Every structure is written in C-alpha cells, then in structure tokens.
Amino acid sequence: MVAAGCSLIPWIALSALLGSVVCEDPNQPLGSPVQLGESEPGVKKILEFTEERYNLGSNAMHRRKISRFISVTRQMLKGIRYTIKVEVSNTQCKKSSMVRSCDFYPESHKLETELCMFEVWDVTLQGNLTLLKQNCQPKVIARTEEFINVDIEFGNDTFEFMRLVLEFKHFLKKFNKVYSSREETERRVVIFYENLKTAETLQSLDQGSAEYGVTKFSDLTVEEFQTMYLNPLLNQWTLHSPMKPAAPAQRPAPDSWDWREHGAVSSVKNQGMCGSCWAFSVTGNIEGQWFLKNGKLLSLSEQELVDCDTVDQACRGGLPSNAYEAIEKLGGLETETDYTYTGHKQSCSFVNRKVAAYINSSVELSKDEKEIAAWLAENGPVSVALNAFAMQFYKKGVSHPLKIFCNPWMIDHAVLMVGYGESKGIPFWAIKNSWGEDYGEGGYYYLYRGSNACGINKMASSAVIH
Ligand SMILES: *[C@@H]1O[C@H](CO)[C@@H](O)[C@H](O)[C@H]1NC(C)=O
Ligand SMILES: *[C@@H]1O[C@H](CO)[C@@H](O)[C@H](O)[C@H]1NC(C)=O
Numbered sequence: 001m002v003a004a005g006c007s008l009i010p011w012i013a014l015s016a017l018l019g020s021v022v023c024e025d026p027n028q029p030l031g032s033p034v035q036l037g038e039s040e041p042g043v044k045k046i047l048e049f050t051e052e053r054y055n056l057g058s059n060a061m062h063r064r065k066i067s068r069f070i071s072v073t074r075q076m077l078k079g080i081r082y083t084i085k086v087e088v089s090n091t092q093c094k095k096s097s098m099v100r101s102c103d104f105y106p107e108s109h110k111l112e113t114e115l116c117m118f119e120v121w122d123v124t125l126q127g128n129l130t131l132l133k134q135n136c137q138p139k140v141i142a143r144t145e146e147f148i149n150v151d152i153e154f155g156n157d158t159f160e161f162m163r164l165v166l167e168f169k170h171f172l173k174k175f176n177k178v179y180s181s182r183e184e185t186e187r188r189v190v191i192f193y194e195n196l197k198t199a200e201t202l203q204s205l206d207q208g209s210a211e212y213g214v215t216k217f218s219d220l221t222v223e224e225f226q227t228m229y230l231n232p233l234l235n236q237w238t239l240h241s242p243m244k245p246a247a248p249a250q251r252p253a254p255d256s257w258d259w260r261e262h263g264a265v266s267s268v269k270n271q272g273m274c275g276s277c278w279a280f281s282v283t284g285n286i287e288g289q290w291f292l293k294n295g296k297l298l299s300l301s302e303q304e305l306v307d308c309d310t311v312d313q314a315c316r317g318g319l320p321s322n323a324y325e326a327i328e329k330l331g332g333l334e335t336e337t338d339y340t341y342t343g344h345k346q347s348c349s350f351v352n353r354k355v356a357a358y359i360n361s362s363v364e365l366s367k368d369e370k371e372i373a374a375w376l377a378e379n380g381p382v383s384v385a386l387n388a389f390a391m392q393f394y395k396k397g398v399s400h401p402l403k404i405f406c407n408p409w410m411i412d413h414a415v416l417m418v419g420y421g422e423s424k425g426i427p428f429w430a431i432k433n434s435w436g437e438d439y440g441e442g443g444y445y446y447l448y449r450g451s452n453a454c455g456i457n458k459m460a461s462s463a464v465i466h
C-alpha cells in the first residue's frame with residue numbers, strides 16, 4: 001500500500017515528483033516504487049513480455065509495438081510489481097506473419113498510438129511474469145464539450161496523472177521555467193493540464209495537418225496569453241480611418257511564392273511580453289518594401305513605434321494603419337541596432353538623422369485571398385492580422401482550426417505574410433510571427449489558405465515607398 005495521505009493526493013505527490021521536499025515518510029522506502037531506466041538489466045525482458053501479452057490480447061490485425069518508453073517502476077509487495085508506462089503503435093506486420101522485427105507505419109495516422117499503463121507481476125520472485133492490469137487509451141482524445149473549462153478530476157486515474165506530471169516536467173526543463181513558490185507551481189500545473197486538453201481538442205478537430213500540443217505558452221491561461229502577447233485593439237479595425245485601396249496585381253498569382261527565398265525577409269524577432277505585434281507586422285512589411293525598392297534588407301526598429309507612435313498604445317496594442325501614418329509623420333524608421341527593442345514603453349528618443357528607411361503612404365489590400373496572393377507575389381510581404389487563439393497551442397504543420405476556435409471577427413494578432421503554397425495538397429499561407437524562433441516552425445506559423453481562416457483576409461495592408 002502507498003502511504004495514506006501521500007501519493008493519493010495528486011498535488012502532494014506532484015511536488016514530490018517535481019523535487020520539492022514533501023511527504024517524507026522514513027518507513028516508506030521498503031515498499032515504495034523504484035524507477036528503472038530503459039536500459040537497466042531485466043527491463044528489456046519485462047517490456048518484451050508486456051508487448052507479447054498485449055498483442056495476444058488485442059484484436060488488432062497488425063502487430064503493435066512499444067513506440068515510446070515513458071517509465072517502468074519496480075515495487076516490492078507480495079511479489080514484485082512492475083508498472084510500465086509506454087506508448088504502443090501499429091507496425092506494418094500482420095500478426096499472422098510471425099515476424100517480430102517489424103517497422104512502424106511511416107504515416108502517423110496509421111499508427112493509432114495509445115498511451116498504455118501495464119502492471120506486470122512476478123509473484124514467485126523467480127522471474128515468472130504475469131500481466132495483471134492493462135489500461136490503454138488513444139493518445140488523442142476528443143473532448144469537445146469539455147472545451148476550456150475542465151476541472152482536474154483524476155479520481156483514481158493515476159495513469160492520467162502520471163502522464164501530466166511527465167509532460168509538465170519535460171515542459172519545465174525544455175523552456176527553463178521556474179516558479180516562485182509551490183502554490184504558483186500548483187496553479188501552473190492546473191493551467192498546463194487545461195491547455196493540454198485544449199490542444200487535444202484542437203488537434204482532434206483540425207482540418208489541416210497541424211500539430212498542437214505543449215508550447216512555451218502552455219502554462220498561461222488563454223486570458224493571460226491574450227493580455228501578454230495579443231492585441232485586442234486590432235478588433236477595432238472597423239473603426240480606423242479608411243486607407244487607400246491598393247492597385248490590384250497585374251498578373252495572376254503564381255502557384256506558390258516565398259519572399260524568404262528572395263531575400264526580402266529579416267530573421268524572426270521576439271516581441272516579448274508586450275502586445276506590440278502591430279509594430280513587428282509593420283516593420284516586417286517595410287523591410288520588404290525597402291528591400292524591393294533599394295535592394296538592401298534592413299532590420300528596422302519596432303521600439304521607435306512603441307515609444308513614438310502616440311496614436312497607438314505601445315504594449316497595449318495598435319493598428320498597422322495608424323503605425324504607417326506615424327512613420328510618415330516621424331520621417332521614417334531607424335534600424336534595430338540604432339533604436340533597440342526593450343519590450344516596454346520608454347520616452348521617444350527618435351532622431352531624424354538616423355532614419356534608415358522612409359515610407360510615402362500606405363494601402364489596404366483586397367479581402368479576396370486570391371488577390372492577396374497575387375499582390376504579395378508581385379509586391380512583397382504583407383502586413384496581416386488574424387484571430388490567434390489556435391496559435392498558443394501550435395507546434396507545426398498547416399493549421400486549419402474550426403471556426404468556433406478562430407472567429408474571423410475577433411482579430412487579435414498582427415503578423416507578416418511572407419508567402420504561400422501547398423503542402424501535401426493543403427494550401428497554406430506562410431506567416432512570420434514575432435514570438436521568437438522557438439515558436440512554431442522556426443518562428444513561423446502556417447495557416448490554411450482559401451477559406452478566410454481566422455480572418456486572415458480582413459486586414460491586409462502595406463506601406464508604399466516611392
Ligand atoms: C517459474 O520459472 C522457473 C524458471 O524460470 C520455472 O522453473 C518454474 O517452473 C516457473 N514456475 C511457474 C509456476 O511457472
Ligand atoms: C476510487 O477508489 C476508491 C477507494 O479506493 C473507491 O471507493 C472508488 O469507488 C473508486 N472510484 C472509481 C471511479 O473507481
């Protein structure tokens with residue numbers, strides 16, 4: 001038996017697993033579980049036995065193998081109990097073939113990966129193993145009704161709890177996260193858990209090829225994420241003074257185009273905890289325009305806009321249309337090096353003699369995605385805005401969330417559209433984001449093209465340089 005009042009209470013056990021000193025019981029170690037490494041003597045035999053028994057008991061046509069080792073523990077009770085946590089996936093071998101060394105399916109949807117917990121006992125203490133418990137569940141669990149407001153209710157589901165702890169530990173390590181107190185850690189793990197559920201929901205309902213899951217924002221509530229990284233002001237775009245319409249492109253859009261391949265896009269930047277995406281979207285556009293006019297790719301200053309654009313609201317949001325006007329009034333933009341990004345509002349220290357790029361006016365593009373594509377290919381990267389709900393959970397692939405997750409009338413993030421194309425038959429926009437290179441695919445987000453997904457067509461604009 002586990003010590004009462006200890007491992008049965010998930011949070012206390014959690015703290016123990018995370019390394020805090022909680023619930024120390026000097027009498028505990030005798031029967032307490034010991035973690036075994038994958039390569040420890042005996043573990044291979046136990047895993048092979050488990051896999052064999054699992055296959056004997058499953059109706060699957062194909063042999064299934066362990067695709068990921070999560071953990072094995074050994075516990076001395078009336079006999080030895082091994083608790084095995086692994087992922088199991090389909091191989092290409094039919095069960096009837098008797099071949100043991102089978103490869104996994106290369107296509108992930110055919111893997112039908114399950115998260116499994118097995119209990120294997122050695123009652124005789126002589127190495128005779130018995131599979132006593134098996135609990136497998138599909139890795140992707142759709143939970144539409146439970147969307148967002150899920151209370152943690154592990155009940156007796158220690159497996160679900162273990163999965164959470166492992167994911168959370170991995171997250172803390174990967175993103176170097178440290179919290180100030182145990183209370184804060186506990187609060188963050190609940191949020192993390194809710195975000196895992198949300199990511200699973202997005203994943204199961206995605207109409208594209210995107211992968212959602214743990215990201216560096218996984219310990220933030222959706223509200224915190226919106227406040228820190230998004231830009232609710234963008235939603236007032238209908239109120240802004242109308243911009244001049246852009247002249248339509250002269251040629252039809254090529255099948256694909258990517259301004260990164262033509263030197264018009266600077267490296268991915270990071271806005272930090274400041275809702276200044278509008279500034280990054282606009283500088284990205286002007287960097288492209290300047291490059292196409294003058295053949296030189298500069299990295300231009302967002303901080304100048306955060307500090308000196310008095311119409312917009314610095315870290316609390318802004319509109320690209322206002323930013324273009326501010327740049328015209330100021331006389332241009334300094335470079336990133338001359339006016340460095342700090343991620344908070346300071347007093348304006350712009351000096352005219354340091355202007356590296358100017359603009360003459362700005363235009364608003366068509367709301368037709370085909371026309372936007374043609375204009376982009378002909379004229380350069382475009383400042384766009386979208387509903388970024390799914391972006392908090394995005395890892396890679398082409399994101400195509402259902403409308404309910406991505407209301408096109410709730411625009412809250414400005415980004416830079418740098419290209420478009422098709423990936424495995426799925427048309428996409430290539431979108432440069434400003435959340436660092438460790439976001440999405442090297443800092444980029446790929447969004448489905450052709451259904452005005454997430455309102456991506458609503459606010460396309462560009463500066464004009466004569
Ligand atoms: C247990 O295993 C040993 C050898 O490993 C064997 O001699 C013995 O018969 C087994 N006992 C049972 C009950 O299967
Ligand atoms: C959980 O465990 C308790 C006591 O161990 C038991 O009374 C209860 O029925 C279990 N609940 C479920 C859902 O299995």
Ligand SMILES: *[C@@H]1O[C@H](CO)[C@@H](O)[C@H](O)[C@H]1NC(C)=O
Binds near residue numbers: 358466
């Ligand atoms: C564009 O703006 C620059 C800088 O303000 C100015 O020097 C130039 O004359 C303008 N060009 C035209 C055609 O208005």
